Amino acid sequence: MASIVAAGVAGLLLTTMPAVHAAESITVWHYFSGNPTQEKVMTDYKAIFEKENPGATVENVYVPYDQMNSKLIAAASTKTGPDVVVFNGAETSLLVDGGILAPMDSYWNAFADKAQFPASVIHKANGKVYSAQGYVNLLGLWYNADILAKIKMPLPTTIAEMEKAMAAAKKAGYKGITLCGLPQGQGEWQAMPFISSTGFNYGNLNEKALTDGLGIAKRWVDKGYLSKEATTWDQTVPFQKFLVGDTLFAENGNWQAGAAAGAKFKYGVAALPIGSKGKIYLGGESTAIGAFSKNKDLAWSYLKSTYFSKSGQLVVVPVGSIPSRLDSAKDKSVTGNKLLKPFAAEIAKNGANYPPTEIPATKIADAQTAGGVAWSSVIGGTATPANAAKKYIAAIKALQG
Amino acid sequence: MTLLSTKSSIDAIRSAQRKGGHLLYVVPAVFLLTLLSAFPLFQLARMSFSDVGIKNITGVWTNVGFANFKAIASDPDFKQILINTLVFVGIVTFLGLILGFVAATAFNDAKKSSDFLLAFMVFIWALPPIVNGSVWKFLLGGDGLINVLLQKVSLISEPIPFLYDPKMALYSVAMVNCWAVIPFNALILKAAFKSVSKDVLEASEIDGVTPLQQIRYVYFPSSRPTLLVLAILTLVYGFRSFDFIYVMTYGGPGLATNTLPFLGYIKAFVLFDFSKGAAIALLSAIFTSGLALLYSRSVRKEEQND
Amino acid sequence: MTNAVKKGRKKSRGIVRRSAKTIFAFFYGMPIVWIILTSFKQETDVFSTQSSLFFSPTLSTYRKLLTSSLFESFTNSIIIATCATVITLLVSIPAGYALARFSNKTLGIGLTALIIFQMIPQTATIIPLFQIFNKLGMLDTLPSVILADAALLTPFAILLMRPFFRSIPVALVEASQIDGASSWQSFSKISLPLARNGIATTATLIWIISWGEFLYAVNLILSPNSYPMSAILAQQVGGFGIFWPGLMALSVLASLPVAILFIFTYRLLREGLTLGAVK
Numbered sequence: 009m010a011s012i013v014a015a016g017v018a019g020l021l022l023t024t025m026p027a028v029h030a031a032e033s034i035t036v037w038h039y040f041s042g043n044p045t046q047e048k049v050m051t052d053y054k055a056i057f058e059k060e061n062p063g064a065t066v067e068n069v070y071v072p073y074d075q076m077n078s079k080l081i082a083a084a085s086t087k088t089g090p091d092v093v094v095f096n097g098a099e100t101s102l103l104v105d106g107g108i109l110a111p112m113d114s115y116w117n118a119f120a121d122k123a124q125f126p127a128s129v130i131h132k133a134n135g136k137v138y139s140a141q142g143y144v145n146l147l148g149l150w151y152n153a154d155i156l157a158k159i160k161m162p163l164p165t166t167i168a169e170m171e172k173a174m175a176a177a178k179k180a181g182y183k184g185i186t187l188c189g190l191p192q193g194q195g196e197w198q199a200m201p202f203i204s205s206t207g208f209n210y211g212n213l214n215e216k217a218l219t220d221g222l223g224i225a226k227r228w229v230d231k232g233y234l235s236k237e238a239t240t241w242d243q244t245v246p247f248q249k250f251l252v253g254d255t256l257f258a259e260n261g262n263w264q265a266g267a268a269a270g271a272k273f274k275y276g277v278a279a280l281p282i283g284s285k286g287k288i289y290l291g292g293e294s295t296a297i298g299a300f301s302k303n304k305d306l307a308w309s310y311l312k313s314t315y316f317s318k319s320g321q322l323v324v325v326p327v328g329s330i331p332s333r334l335d336s337a338k339d340k341s342v343t344g345n346k347l348l349k350p351f352a353a354e355i356a357k358n359g360a361n362y363p364p365t366e367i368p369a370t371k372i373a374d375a376q377t378a379g380g381v382a383w384s385s386v387i388g389g390t391a392t393p394a395n396a397a398k399k400y401i402a403a404i405k406a407l408q409g
Numbered sequence: 410m411t412l413l414s415t416k417s418s419i420d421a422i423r424s425a426q427r428k429g430g431h432l433l434y435v436v437p438a439v440f441l442l443t444l445l446s447a448f449p450l451f452q453l454a455r456m457s458f459s460d461v462g463i464k465n466i467t468g469v470w471t472n473v474g475f476a477n478f479k480a481i482a483s484d485p486d487f488k489q490i491l492i493n494t495l496v497f498v499g500i501v502t503f504l505g506l507i508l509g510f511v512a513a514t515a516f517n518d519a520k521k522s523s524d525f526l527l528a529f530m531v532f533i534w535a536l537p538p539i540v541n542g543s544v545w546k547f548l549l550g551g552d553g554l555i556n557v558l559l560q561k562v563s564l565i566s567e568p569i570p571f572l573y574d575p576k577m578a579l580y581s582v583a584m585v586n587c588w589a590v591i592p593f594n595a596l597i598l599k600a601a602f603k604s605v606s607k608d609v610l611e612a613s614e615i616d617g618v619t620p621l622q623q624i625r626y627v628y629f630p631s632s633r634p635t636l637l638v639l640a641i642l643t644l645v646y647g648f649r650s651f652d653f654i655y656v657m658t659y660g661g662p663g664l665a666t667n668t669l670p671f672l673g674y675i676k677a678f679v680l681f682d683f684s685k686g687a688a689i690a691l692l693s694a695i696f697t698s699g700l701a702l703l704y705s706r707s708v709r710k711e712e713q714n715d
Numbered sequence: 716m717t718n719a720v721k722k723g724r725k726k727s728r729g730i731v732r733r734s735a736k737t738i739f740a741f742f743y744g745m746p747i748v749w750i751i752l753t754s755f756k757q758e759t760d761v762f763s764t765q766s767s768l769f770f771s772p773t774l775s776t777y778r779k780l781l782t783s784s785l786f787e788s789f790t791n792s793i794i795i796a797t798c799a800t801v802i803t804l805l806v807s808i809p810a811g812y813a814l815a816r817f818s819n820k821t822l823g824i825g826l827t828a829l830i831i832f833q834m835i836p837q838t839a840t841i842i843p844l845f846q847i848f849n850k851l852g853m854l855d856t857l858p859s860v861i862l863a864d865a866a867l868l869t870p871f872a873i874l875l876m877r878p879f880f881r882s883i884p885v886a887l888v889e890a891s892q893i894d895g896a897s898s899w900q901s902f903s904k905i906s907l908p909l910a911r912n913g914i915a916t917t918a919t920l921i922w923i924i925s926w927g928e929f930l931y932a933v934n935l936i937l938s939p940n941s942y943p944m945s946a947i948l949a950q951q952v953g954g955f956g957i958f959w960p961g962l963m964a965l966s967v968l969a970s971l972p973v974a975i976l977f978i979f980t981y982r983l984l985r986e987g988l989t990l991g992a993v994k
Binding site: 039040041042043046067069070071072073074075076078079081082083085086088096242243244245248249251252253263270 | 758759761762763838841842845846849854930933934937938939949950951952953954955956957958961
């Protein structure tokens with residue numbers, strides 16, 4: 009009996025299933041799952057490309073978010089990998105360091121529409137273009153219009169007005185705001201608009217300004233506008249909490265537009281009221297050609313007809329993302345979209361390059377973690393704003409060398 | 410056969426075995442582990458003494474001696490993280506073992522309901538940490554079922570901040586990890602109890618033995634070797650487990666639930682400082698291997714008295 | 716001791732047992748109820764009815780998940796879990812037996828090595844394993860996941876089974892060898908049957924763990940068409956949040972085989988109990 013099983017196992021070990029990758033086929037690795045509107049973009053892009061290139065096929069490979077980088081690194085260690093990678097734009101130099109991305113210079117320089125792309129969405133490393141974004145994601149102030157009407161408050165244009173509205177909401181039995189307070193990159197990303205509103209940024213490591221900035225969060229927790237539970241929330245959970253309908257504000261991204269459509273109350277978006285000093289990161293996924301792609305030309309034509317084309321970029325509008333090309337951003341479907349308008353205004357007023365250029369490219373993740381920990385410890389009450397600020401600045405200075 | 414020759418042949422067999430008469434039996438295991446476990450371990454150790462980042466993970470590694478270990482130890486947060494780790498591992502090992510033992514004895518009554526309940530617990534144990542961790546995150550949340558229930562029966566007026574109070578968060582995460590190891594410990598211990606002679610067990614049930622006496626004189630001695638293994642396995646699990654923390658608190662608020670295995674994961678797979686991640690893993694491995702030596706020594710000592 | 720006291724103690728034992736069982740049932744029942752309820756929720760209801768039993772249930776998540784490709788991943792999972800269990804047992808039963816009989820330095824070295832292997836974080840083994848399987852030309856195949864799982868679980872299985880072999884009286888083994896049985900015969904005819912409780916329990920656990928293992932599955936299998944269920948489950952966690960009903964419904968679907976396995980092994984274990992007291 010045992011020997012039969014052993015033979016069976018041995019037989020199974022010998023039959024290695026061949027991987028099928030036809031010559032005219034490209035694989036696209038991405039991490040969109042759980043958001044139907046985002047998943048649809050991937051299948052729409054596949055359809056667009058296959059229609060424009062008869063005979064060629066696209067295989068969309070969904071990689072769990074947490075496994076994306078380790079899978080890319082492992083694949084690169086054996087000189088394999090996807091043809092196209094869709095990844096967090098901030099991580100371009102990391103992936104370039106890992107030898108995962110191929111330079112796009114030759115394609116990009118010959119690209120007729122390259123002038124349509126603002127510099128902030130083209131990611132370079134070692135002087136070469138490696139990736140570019142088809143859209144921009146950023147944070148705004150989502151509000152529950154029903155509550156706002158009930159408490160008879162106008163849309164806030166300063167943090168003081170925002171706090172006044174939250175105080176009134178709390179008095180009326182509602183919650184003030186939901187946001188992400190995780191001690192990692194997402195927390196730092198959500199902290200930045202507020203902690204920079206007082207003048208702090210990676211180019212100006214002013215401890216007093218940072219203490220004041222972190223103090224905003226502390227005040228909100230102390231006054232009961234913001235739950236300490238935010239320290240356990242990623243960026244998605246607080247928006248789902250907001251959609252329950254008992255919270256006045258949510259600091260969250262444009263990509264929630266699809267989810268917001270299911271809300272059972274009237275809602276809207278305003279620019280974050282962070283004054284002239286406040287900075288809002290311009291994030292979003294970037295796209296690149298894999299270093300070990302066997303069909304780089306085809307990979308480039310995929311990018312050219314989807315993420316980088318005028319009409320292709322409009323596919324992301326239902327997701328809530330803002331097309332990166334100047335001409336697509338001027339399209340009626342974008343300018344006529346009430347939800348996207350405040351975001352577009354923010355880009356002009358408070359938009360900041362992401363990743364921040366003041367941090368060495370290889371240390372971005374460390375800076376994000378330090379920021380997230382500071383933000384989380386103030387919200388959770390494990391540190392005072394002053395102590396958190398001191399530690400955060402020391403960490404950044406160490407990273408800047 | 411005379412008594413004398415029986416004895417001498419037993420001695421012969423024993424000494425043959427002690428000299429390694431069974432070595433052939435371990436060959437397959439040694440082969441598999443050398444191929445697939447020793448190499449990763451060797452790489453991990455080498456990595457912890459080198460400077461390995463995303464740039465050279467597949468390239469050349471330069472030796473940096475103990476620099477990684479020094480950097481970790483001199484991190485201002487290291488002390489807090491180390492204490493968190495010890496508290497976490499202590500709770501998971503100690504309570505996980507005791508409650509596993511309690512469950513195994515409670516379920517050792519040949520009733521269908523016990524079999525069913527234990528099977529059910531193992532069934533839940535089998536779910537991945539992302540599921541179990543998320544479920545507990547929901548249940549323990551401010552608007553979660555537990556808080557709502559407690560508020561409904563007016564035991565509390567404000568929700569208990571299980572996962573976001575700076576002090577409570579670590580205990581909550583440790584308790585959930587504990588919850589996750591109990592079914593496993595109970596199942597193994599229950600199997601170990603089966604080696605207790607039925608007569609002894611029945612006698613102890615019929616005689617007027619108190620539950621505590623029964624545990625002390627029947628269950629405990631019969632499962633001692635298994636308990637020792639489980640203690641080591643649970644401890645190792647505690648020193649390795651980061652997934653519940655990752656799902657439930659991500660080490661926060663601040664650093665309140667940050668432990669060595671979690672930090673090791675973050676260093677290696679979020680910050681891509683593979684060397685520091687490896688050094689932390691190696692540090693934990695060295696610590697547990699100290700315990701492993703103690704374990705194997707106690708096993709040898711105990712078994713010599715057999 | 717009077718009969719009344721004996722009776723009273725027996726009764727108190729019953730009460731202690733029952734209350735312990737009730738507490739365990741509560742703490743393990745609550746999460747599973749929550750999982751099942753959530754799997755029938757609309758995504759928008761997950762948070763608004765976080766702690767409520769009242770919501771309008773929907774089968775839409777199950778309908779979306781139950782496709783032919785899920786059946787394929789189900790088959791892959793069965794293959795992976797079963798083969799990994801068989802290999803692990805073939806390798807670790809003899810090793811556990813041998814380690815139970817050693818009493819010299821080899822034992823110390825063996826045990827320590829096994830525990831250190833247990834300590835390697837699984838995440839740290841991914842890249843080295845990826846390189847090994849690439850050299851062997853086995854990437855993107857189920858056997859690579861099977862072997863990786865087997866290597867992951869072998870130290871664990873040996874450590875677990877050793878005490879069960881150890882609890883077999885040495886006299887029994889020695890007697891058989893004096894009667895002329897070879898070492899192999901006394902292992903297969905005497906020790907193996909006597910350790911069956913431990914082996915069956917360990918086998919069940921190994922099967923369950925390899926059924927749920929997803930890190931190797933996600934990393935060593937390149938084409939998602941050949942993912943096992945555990946990897947599909949991990950896929951519910953996206954870059955922009957988790958699809959809760961999907962995660963919970965898949966957990967329910969993925970656990971059904973575990974439940975079935977349990978019904979079988981439990982019968983087996985029960986029979987094992989009645990078939991024979993060791994002593």
